[in-house]
Amino acid sequence: xxxxxxxxxxxxxxxxxxxxxxxxxxxxxxxxxIVSTSFKxxxxxTTNPPTILFEPEVSPFVKLFTKRxxxxxxxxxxxxxxxxxxxxxxxxxERITRSGKGEIQLSGYPDRFINSLIVAITSxxxxxxxxxxxxxxxxxxxxxxxxxxxxxVLSTRMLPPIVVAIxxxxxxxxxxxxxxxxxxxILYTAFNVSFAVWLMKGFIDEIPKEYExxxxxxxxxxxxxxxxxVLPEAATGIAATAVFCFITxxxxxxxxxxxTNRRAQTAPPFIPSQIGSGLPDWTVxxxxxxxxxxxxxxFTFLLRNHLLRGMSFGxxxx
Amino acid sequence: xxxxxxxxxxxxxxxxxxxxxxxxDVADGEFFVLLGPTGAGxxxxxxxxxxxxxxxxxxxxxxxxxxxxxxxxxxxxxxxxQQYSLYPRLTVRDNLAFPLRSRIxxxxxxxxxxxxxxxxxxxxxxxxxxxxxDRLSGGEMQRVSIGRAIVREPQVFLMDEPLSALDAKLRxxxxxxxxxxxxxxxxxxxxxxxxxxxxxxxxxxIAVLNKGRIVQVGTxxxxxxxxxxxxxxxxxxxxxxxxxxxxxxxxxxxVAQAFQMPITRSAAVEGPVxxxxxxxxxxxxxxxxxxxxxxxxxxxGIEKIVTLRVGDNLMRAxxxxxxxxxxxxxxxxxxxxxxxxxxxxxxxxxxxxxAA
Numbered sequence: 001x002x003x004x005x006x007x008x009x010x011x012x013x014x015x016x017x018x019x020x021x022x023x024x025x026x027x028x029x030x031x032x033x034i035v036s037t038s039f040k041x042x043x044x045x046t047t048n049p050p051t052i053l054f055e056p057e058v059s060p061f062v063k064l065f066t067k068r069x070x071x072x073x074x075x076x077x078x079x080x081x082x083x084x085x086x087x088x089x090x091x092x093x094e095r096i097t098r099s100g101k102g103e104i105q106l107s108g109y110p111d112r113f114i115n116s117l118i119v120a121i122t123s124x125x126x127x128x129x130x131x132x133x134x135x136x137x138x139x140x141x142x143x144x145x146x147x148x149x150x151x152x153v154l155s156t157r158m159l160p161p162i163v164v165a166i167x168x169x170x171x172x173x174x175x176x177x178x179x180x181x182x183x184x185x186i187l188y189t190a191f192n193v194s195f196a197v198w199l200m201k202g203f204i205d206e207i208p209k210e211y212e213x214x215x216x217x218x219x220x221x222x223x224x225x226x227x228x229x230v231l232p233e234a235a236t237g238i239a240a241t242a243v244f245c246f247i248t249x250x251x252x253x254x255x256x257x258x259x260t261n262r263r264a265q266t267a268p269p270f271i272p273s274q275i276g277s278g279l280p281d282w283t284v285x286x287x288x289x290x291x292x293x294x295x296x297x298x299f300t301f302l303l304r305n306h307l308l309r310g311m312s313f314g315x316x317x318x
Numbered sequence: 319x320x321x322x323x324x325x326x327x328x329x330x331x332x333x334x335x336x337x338x339x340x341x342x343d344v345a346d347g348e349f350f351v352l353l354g355p356t357g358a359g360x361x362x363x364x365x366x367x368x369x370x371x372x373x374x375x376x377x378x379x380x381x382x383x384x385x386x387x388x389x390x391x392x393x394x395x396x397x398x399x400q401q402y403s404l405y406p407r408l409t410v411r412d413n414l415a416f417p418l419r420s421r422i423x424x425x426x427x428x429x430x431x432x433x434x435x436x437x438x439x440x441x442x443x444x445x446x447x448x449x450x451x452d453r454l455s456g457g458e459m460q461r462v463s464i465g466r467a468i469v470r471e472p473q474v475f476l477m478d479e480p481l482s483a484l485d486a487k488l489r490x491x492x493x494x495x496x497x498x499x500x501x502x503x504x505x506x507x508x509x510x511x512x513x514x515x516x517x518x519x520x521x522x523x524i525a526v527l528n529k530g531r532i533v534q535v536g537t538x539x540x541x542x543x544x545x546x547x548x549x550x551x552x553x554x555x556x557x558x559x560x561x562x563x564x565x566x567x568x569x570x571x572x573v574a575q576a577f578q579m580p581i582t583r584s585a586a587v588e589g590p591v592x593x594x595x596x597x598x599x600x601x602x603x604x605x606x607x608x609x610x611x612x613x614x615x616x617x618x619g620i621e622k623i624v625t626l627r628v629g630d631n632l633m634r635a636x637x638x639x640x641x642x643x644x645x646x647x648x649x650x651x652x653x654x655x656x657x658x659x660x661x662x663x664x665x666x667x668x669x670x671x672x673a674a
Contacts, residue, residue, distance in 0.1 A: 208402040213370050215405075218470070219391040219420030232407055 034293070037286035045282040060283035064291075067107040109288055112270040117295065118181055119266055120249040123188035127245045128238060130189070131196025132204075136226060138197070139204040140212070150201070153194045161191065162254050169258055179260045187255055192245040199244070203237025204230065239306035247296055267292050320381050320473035320506050321346045322367060327376035329362050336362040338530040340376070349500050349507045353517040354527035355553070360510040363527075364476050367508065369393045380473060391422055396467035400479040403463035404451040410462050411447040414438070417470050437468040440499065457488040464496070468503070475500075477509045481516060493519055514554045518542065526550050548592060548666035551659065557597050557616075557623050560633045563663065565590045571658065576629035577608040581658045585669035592666065594659035597623060600635035602643070606650040612643050626651060 037045055039056035134153075138146060168187070169178075177183030207230060215225035231238075257269040271288045274280070300307065324342040328335065337359040344350040352360040365371045367378060369390035377384050385393055396417075404413050414437060417423075418430045425433075438444045441461045446454065454462065460480055467475055480496075481489045497520045500507045511517055517524045518538045525535045526549075534546040545551035551559045564573040566588055571581045573593055581593075602624060610626035610633070617639070624643055626633045635651060643649065660669040 210399050210402040211405060213368075213390075214397060214399065214403060215416070216370065216390040217368055217395060217397040218417035218466075219422045221391070224421075229405060 031293075034286050034289050037283055038290040040283050040286075042281055042283050045286070060281075060287035061291075063281065063284045064109050064287045065107055067105050108265075108270060109267075112265055112267045113291065115181065115260075115264055116250060116266040116268070116292075119184045119188060119264070120246055120295075122181075123185045123192065123249045124242055124245040126185070126189040127192035127196045128200075128242050130193050131241060132200045132231075132234065132238060134193075134197045135200035135204050136230065138201055140209060150198070153197050156190070156194045165254065165258055168255070172259055177259075179263050179265070181264045183259055184256065184264060184266065187259070188249040188252060191252075192248055195248075196241050196245060199241045200234070200237055203234050203240075206237075207233045236306045239303040243300055243303055243307060246299055250296055321379075322474060322506065322508065323379040323382075324363070324367070325377045325379065327363070327366065327373045327378065329359075329366060329371060330374050335530055337366070337373075340530070340532055342525060342532070342535075344506060344508060346506055347504050349497065349509065349520055349522045351517040351521035351524045352508065352510045352527060353512070353514060353521075353524050353553070355512055357529075358512075358527040359530040360512075360527055361478055364397075364478050364508060364510050367393075367474070368395050368397050368476050391420070394470075394472050395474045395476055396470045396472040398460070398463050398467050398475070398477045398480045400482050403480075404454075404459055404466070406451060408451060409447070410438075410443065410449050410451065410454070413451060413462055414447075414465055414469050417466060433469040433471075437465040440468060440502075441465045441495075456484050457492065460484060460492065464499070468499075473506070475505055475507045477507065479511055480509075482511070482513065489516075496520060515556065518554070524554075526553060528553075544668070544670065545594075545659070546668055548594065548661050551594050551661070551668075555596060557634050557636070559659075560593075560595050560597065560600070561661070562593045562595075562631060562633065563590070564593055566660070574629060574631045576631055579608065579653055579655070581655045581660075585660050587660060587669050590663040591669065592661040592663050594661055595633075595653050595657060597634040597636040599654040599657040600626075600633065600651060601653065602626070602635050602637050602641065602649050602651045604650060606652040608651055610649055610651055612645050612647045612649060615643055615645060624649075 033050075036052075036054075038060050039058070040051065040054055041057050041059065044051045044054050137143065138150060143149065172178045172183055177186070211229045211233070212222075212225040215229050216222065220228065251268065252266075253268040256266045260266065260269070267288070271285060271292065274285055274288070322342070322344040324340055327337055327340045327342075329337040340359070340363060342350075342363075352363060354360050362371060366373050369385070369388055369392075373386065378386055380393060380395075405416055408416065411434060414434045415430050418425050418433060434447070435444075438447060441464060443458065443461050443465060446458055446462065451459065451462070460483075464480065477496075481492055484492065493516060496507075496509075500520075509516070509520065521538055523535060523537055524541050526533045526541060526546075528549055534541055534550050536544075541550060541554050545554065548561055552561060562573045564571055564575075566572075566581075569580055569583060570578055571593055572578050608628065610628045612624060613627040613632055614625040616623040616625075619639065621639055622637050622641065622643065624635050624637050626635055626649070633651075637643070661667060662669055
């Protein structure tokens with residue numbers, strides 16, 4: 001009997017492992033597709049069946065970061081004859097490689113990528129710090145109408161954000177926040193702060209208030225106790241909250257598409273816009289997407305220990 | 319060092335009154351115990367002295383100064399809690415240094431080291447100084463947390479059930495250590511506990527609390543031998559006192575319609591009363607006037623606690639360990655007539671010294 005059941009268990013284990021392998025394979029296939037396509041020569045990108053083995057190239061990345069501008073013959077002549085200051089205006093102050101016929105400029109991608117970083121990092125910092133302080137207040141003090149206020153905070157998440165896109169657009173235009181970093185930062189912070197409050201409240205509730213009370217009695221102020229005792233204890237929760245906020249802000253597409261067009265445009269609306277005209281070069285789009293994946297992957301990887309502990313909430317602390 | 323005086327203190331949380339018109343006067347250098355069951359308001363009282371809660375009404379004096387509006391830091395009190403008392407992620411040394419590094423103290427590192435050295439020697443935790451607090455046993459943690467109070471050299475030590483989370487053996491040894499420490503420091507201790515043994519062994523005086531009110535304040539002996547009412551009588555003492563309904567006529571007590579026994583009158587009352595007799599004052603001996611059956615026997619090593627059954631009533635008696643008793647065996651018993659306490663049958667108040 002024992003033998004049979006143990007053999008049954010072994011078969012069960014093997015089946016489980018096989019299932020995990022299959023699921024992992026299915027999950028990772030699109031990622032592999034994107035990564036491999038971003039190293040393919042253009043003619044192999046759309047073959048059917050897909051090409052698995054190929055000689056990797058970096059040309060998609062070169063194309064991603066540069067743009068070629070074809071100068072018309074008249075423009076070349078104008079440029080050659082122009083005085084130095086007009087030339088400066090003509091190239092828009094950019095350093096160019098000049099063949100006489102065309103020029104290679106930096107593409108729009110790096111700027112968009114940097115915009116994404118600025119907006120996502122700043123809004124994450126803001127949302128997490130505001131969320132932590134608010135959650136601390138709710139957790140430690142008697143707040144009149146606490147339940148209602150918390151529900152109100154959460155209720156901002158209940159509406160699909162796109163519903164308010166048009167009024168927001170009009171308000172932003174009136175306030176001059178259209179196509180600005182600040183505008184997107186405010187928007188994403190507002191999205192995330194409600195989530196951050198709720199998540200952080202759970203984490204801070206877990207920290208025994210006795211620690212701070214001991215610090216108060218030991219001669220520290222409430223603020224000092226918060227920074228010296230609560231923050232280090234809440235590090236795990238802060239990391240988890242930060243990852244979620246960062247991912248939300250980093251991936252946001254709809255508002256970025258509506259609210260920005262050039263100066264503050266982030267990567268998500270930019271990448272598909274390249275598909276736009278003519279025959280799309282899928283390798284370039286794949287390269288852009290691949291690079292876009294990296295920050296979240298790295299950020300999550302760096303915080304993985306905190307995340308694991310964070311996700312199990314109070315399970316580890318006794 | 320300090321004298322603590324609470325004057326007419328009331329604390330309510332919404333409709334719930336946690337502490338009700340409480341008066342206390344703790345002398346300088348006294349080991350004062352607040353004893354009571356869960357929810358009696360002991361911890362709330364302690365937290366108000368510490369400044370972590372503000373009294374709804376009443377005044378708290380430390381050394382004759384009204385400290386109602388002072389924050390916890392200004393009151394210069396040290397607090398030791400039952401658990402979560404040490405700062406996590408810090409070593410023992412950093413935990414001890416933490417209160418000393420507060421900006422209100424401005425101590426030099428040399429002074430801090432000196433104080434840590436003194437406290438850790440006093441509590442024998444020198445070998446633990448560089449350990450993280452999560453690598454300490456329960457007893458070590460409480461030692462360190464007492465150490466964190468000592469380094470402060472505070473006016474008052476406030477302790478909220480510091481021994482309750484420890485196992486019995488450790489509790490016993492820390493109990494005597496704490497008492498010893500208090501005498502050496504000559505400091506004022508206010509010690510909260512629900513454990514009457516801790517109260518009896520350590521306290522210079524005990525305040526027994528129930529439902530937010532002080533029932534009785536007195537020395538351990540006073541509280542034990544002359545409880546103000548049946549609550550104090552049954553809360554203090556282990557095994558618990560026997561409380562039996564009955565009536566009194568002359569010098570004869572009729573207990574629960576089961577047996578009669580003489581008593582030495584401590585109050586001039588007649589009629590229905592509640593008799594209180596401690597187990598050690600009940601004697602099991604051949605030739606004693608009353609018969610009972612053995613209901614249960616608990617062997618405590620040093621003695622046996624025997625539960626006697628008389629009619630429908632149960633009554634505990636302490637007998638020497640050498641006495642052989644068997645369950646359901648018939649025995650004879652008597653009580654020490656001088657030690658019988660009389661309580662009012664309705665209010666439960668001790669009738670001693672009251673005229674009929």
